Amino acid sequence: MSRVDHMDVAAYALGVLDEQDMERFEEHLATCWACAAELETMVPVVGLLSDIDEESVTALEQTHSNPVLLDRTLVAMRTHRRKARFRQILATAAAVVVFGGITGVVFSNLSDGGTAPPIAGPPTAPLDPPSTRPGNSGDPGTGGNLQEGKQxxxxxxxxxxxxxxxxxSKDFGTNVAFTxxxxxxxxxxxxxxxxxxxxxxxxxxxxxxxxxxGTNSNPQQLALAAATASKLDDVKHFQVQEVDGKGVGTPLVTVPTG
Incomplete structure (x- = not known):
């Protein structure tokens, strides 16, 4: 195979031939098994185009008129590919070593009855400082989230x-939480x-x-919440009532707002 044919194979594989030269080469390719075989070896080079910059593409275009530059370009591209793959292998090996080391520590701690080392995660929001407001043990929110408002x-x-x-007091009226x-x-x-x-x-x-x-039979207190459209300043008091079968209410406890 002549040097010119070799140059055309590379240029055709890289897509730098003009339309006329491409048609000429394809006609030649139909009858030349040597160029067809050479073209097959050039296929991997095309995949490297996504990894090269504009200057490299310009250098490839110049191979149409400079066969020596073609050889240098192909050698450089193959070297780049080998180096890139070698770096990938090193990175993979390093990841395996690091992961293996962490896994070993975790399994070692678990086998020794210990706990796994903490894994860093996204920062969490600081907790609100505990309220210093005094309250009874049965108040809503005692031992958990404290209730807001006037107690x-x-x-x-x-x-x-x-x-x-x-x-x-809310925009819609008054919110009530009670036990x-x-x-x-x-x-x-x-x-x-x-x-x-x-x-x-x-x-x-x-x-x-x-x-x-909240009795001897059931020490747990009843916890409820309700709301009213009435503004807190318009409320005289709240009243818990027992309701009989006729719907008549009898006061059990009255809670003033003032």
Whole structure:
């Protein structure tokens, strides 16, 4: 195979021939097994084009008129490919070593009954400082997330029902979170808002099981939440009532807002 033919094989594989020369070479290729075999060896070179820059592409175009430059370019590209693959092998080996070392430490600690070393993760938001507000052990949020708002603790002297309310003024009205204890059952109850103008509104209702809440039979207190459209300044007090079969309410505990 002549030197010119060799140059055409490389130029054709790299796509730098003009349309006329490409047609000429394809006609020649149809009858020349040597050029066909040479073209097959040039196929891997095409895959390297994605790894070279504009200057390298310009150098490849110059191989059409300079066969010596072609040889140098091909040698450089093959060398680049070998180096890139060698770097990839080194990186893979390093990753295996590092991962293997970490895995070894983890399995070693686990086999010794220890715990795995901490793995770095995204920073977490700082926790809010604990509230210094005093409260009872049965208050909502005790031992967990503290409730916001004005806290009112009341124990009715007649019924013995114990209530803790948290009142928060909102744009929509007033938010109420409350717990009830010393509340025997079974019975039906409701929470009533009594406004300054003496009007009332039922904002919650519930059933009390036979064991009650906050009793000897069931020490767990009842925790509920409700809301009213009434502004806190317009509320005189909240009242927990027992409701009989006719819907008549009897006060169990009254919680003032002032």
């Amino acid at each position: 009112v603790n009341v124990t009715d002297p007649n019924t013995g029902v114990k209530a803790t309310f948290f009142l928060v 009830l204890g010393r509340l025997p059952g079974p019975r039906e109850c409701r929470l009533v808002v009594v406004r300054e103008d003496a009007s009332t509104e039922v904002i919650s209702s519930w059933s009390v099981p036979p064991g009650g809440y």
